Amino acid sequence: MTHATGTRVQTVIGDPVSEKPPVTPAKLEEIFKDIQSDLRYDHELNGCLNCGICTATCPAAHYYDFSPREIVQLLWTENLEGIYDAMQEKIWACAQCYTCAARCPFGNSPGGLVMLMRETAIKHGMQSAKNVLRPFSRVMLKLISTGNQLSPDMINREQFADWGPNISKVDAPLKILRKAIPMPTLNTTATAWEVNLKTSVELYTIWEETGVLKQLETVDENLFDVISDIMDEKREDWKDFLADQEDAKDE
């Protein structure tokens, strides 16, 4: 990889009034290299005309100090400090709608680049990533352990008070209301649909092999421990099931 050019400080200069230790140029380069080495990078960043069409359509640009054009410019000009700064908060403003990608005359995907930056922020255990993702932990727990992202029992008045006083306009226990859905796979409360043990175990293999569990461990160690326990348990159940199948065959 060629050396990054652009506005790069030659010596370590931190913020003179901040207590935080400055980030070394080597670290900044490592972070940029991680983003740049993803196989999607060259597909998603081809150049930039500074036309602003991405920011024009961006919903996040209306409400946050966020601009997809700025993100693309920082990456394209290899502005290492700017990239690092943007990874602290800005990249989490993106609503991932991909209108920017649909409009860009260069065929860039600023939304996609934001995802690469998010993955890298997690990989480097940035505190900002951990902070932002803390409220997301329930979803991650549900997803990684069951393969469903949102379950009926997660939508409740405590977590979603602003959605109104009634989760259902018919007052009845959740369990009954779910059984009253005429799709048998949906007669569940703890998962969105009934998940087979086999499916869950397959998913665990995918999480392990692709490094997702490692990501999780970096972001939230406690959550990782909880999930590991669940995974071990389910894998034991699966092993038992397979053993029973073998026995049944022999009989």
Added chain:
Amino acid sequence: MDTKTQGKERFTGHGAEWRDAKLSSEDARIATGWVELKVDKRSMLTTKERVEDVRDVMWQLEKDGEIVVHRISEEHHPVMVKTLYGWDKKIPTTRLWHHKSCGQCGNIPGYPASLLWLMNRLNVEYLDETDQTSCTAWNYHGSGIGNLESLAAVFLRNFHQAYVAARAQGLPDAYFYPLVHCGTSFGNYKEVRGYLLHSAKLRESVKKILGKLGRLVDGKLLIPEEVVHYSEWLHVVRDRIAATREIDCSGIRATIHPACHVYKMVPEDAIYDDTINGGNRLAVSTGIMQALGAQVIDYSTWYDCCGFGFRHIISEREFTRSFAIDRKIRVAVEEAHADVMIGHDTGCITTLDKNQWISKSGARPVELAVLADCQFAALACGAHPYKIVQSHWHASPTETLMEKLGIDWQAKKAEFVAYLDQVKAGKQENLYDPRKMITSGPGFIPIARAQ
């Protein structure tokens, strides 16, 4: 051109007060006379020489022995449609494997239930089973936990299961073809498929993983011929559905909210139809609503995102609700005087439906019934508003819409409450034989195909 005399009326295309401008033939000729050649709009000039069709790469890879393509065959009764640049896309209409949506199944169960109910109406053969994982894209886009490899592995795992699912009923592989319910899944799968087809490196690493799961076909990755969204199915069968319509929808003013991940992710793979919106806007959802006789009214923020944000809906809803209320709901109500906002994606329906109540805390509350296209279609075709369409889960005023449709929702609600007793006694009604929902693993009971 002297039509200024009609007061404040404006002739501006699809707006709320649209009228035909009735140009004289001479004026019309001057306005459009520069088009020297009448070319078919959609085949127009953005041919595969100008923009690559990733499916060409796919067929070549199969020829080279790298992958196996899961084909849509004649048995799936496919219908051909045109996409953005006028290219063809094949939409299967029967023998479908339901790829469910987390958010729909968790929050808006009437959404998939309405779809399956419509399929029953049309005698479509399908399978809804438990051996399906979430596409994981909502979590990915929201949190960044995940990567291209995990998304690709999940994609191929689920689509492989669709391929082999019929074995449980003693039927051959490729019997069912997967139909994706969620717009996020659809966009995600389209994008991931593109990367799989372009990157040998990605294919290699995903192949190892799928090999471990025993999910290769002839030792190769299985790639679907098309990635199909349920709204595309609904679009191609819309006339058949409209033929079973029971309720008059002509008085309904509907606004369409098209989902970002459906038409902006891999935009060349979305349906555009010259007979719908003049081929200038996405065809799905508008097509079925017009087929049912409803009026589809344009509004100035048609292209805007709903504000779902993937992450924001969970943990930063000030953004989501501001966007949803100010840029979508309020505009639909004030500009288009809409009776209902129709969508075709989980996240959009959830966002637009659930984030209205909070507007009561401000100075200008606003509300509008929000439904998925298939929910509206089911209602119009006589589906029970609570047993099938499950309207009780909607926070938005679906009751107002039902009143406009002439549905006695209070009576229906009472019927449903009474039905709950039946449910408590374990005697719920189902849209299909529950024994089919487990195809392997714990709880699997092989049943011979009934016919």
Added chain:
Amino acid sequence: MSKPILIVGGGPSGLAAAQALAGLGQRAIIVEKESRLGGAPIISGYAKLVPSGEWAKDAIGGMVSRVERDPLVTVHKGCTVAEFAGDPGDFRATLSDGAKVSAGAAILCTGFTHFDSVNKPEWGFGTFQDVVTTTQIEQMISSGKGVRCPSDGRKPQRVAILLCVGSRDRQIGREWCSKICCTVSCNIAMEIREELPDCHVYIYYMDIRTFGLYETKYYWTSQEEYKVKYIKARIAEVTSNGEKLIVKGEDTLVKRPITIPFDMVVHAIGMDPNVDNKSIAKTFGIALQEQGFIGKGSAYSALGETSRAGVFVAGAATGPETIDDSIAQGRAAATTAVAVANRADTVAA
């Protein structure tokens, strides 16, 4: 005397080539598919040309009459070349009306096709009547009717001109710049301001390419004298609230999203390769370049060569081109063609 030279297309480059040949005492045959000569400036009804400021019907019309009066030029209108064979000095062509033509060389002056904005539906053309193209504005001006909103005929108070419609855009596979639209748009903006002094005109751009001396005459003058506004923002979508067209962009220089109402939106459309280029290439046995325009040879050896000896090309058939440069290329190709036709004749004799 050598055989005549076949000129395919009677637009500015073809007319210039014919005039150059006639000036050298060389016969020329023009084959034009339309029922009149003049090319895009006449057929599409352009108004005042850049940079001369002359009306198209006078400037190009003048070229047409000079050529039509010239005894050395034969004109076939309303037909195309159906078959073409032979070698330099000895080509045989059959026209679509059955006529047979013998020629020593051929010059393709087949021009371009205007980009059709239906390819960018999100910018409102085809959905809203008041979204028009620069060509339609030219027609409004040249017809004498003036710039009016097609929907109800009123005079617009606010007009937006969107640059690079169909140019510099990977989404639709048109990654070239159409060269002249920046200058034409500045010109049109000034013409609108002149006709409608109460109308505000805004140009939304990615870059302004009023190259060479056009900079002062168009970019500076339009701002200083005509108060045309330039905003560095590529527009994302054009929608309507029922009364006005709504245009959405990011003002990239002040870094803020903008949503602005307009009475009329004008697309500065680009120059696509001629929609017939595939069949032209087949008929004449020449190669197209990768974007679909007719491929040219080296500028340093002999201007206007194609991939086939004896067949030459000039003007917008090779890529987006200005009228002035098309005229120059037509004359240059004529010179090269004459040399080839004569030399071949001499050799054959």
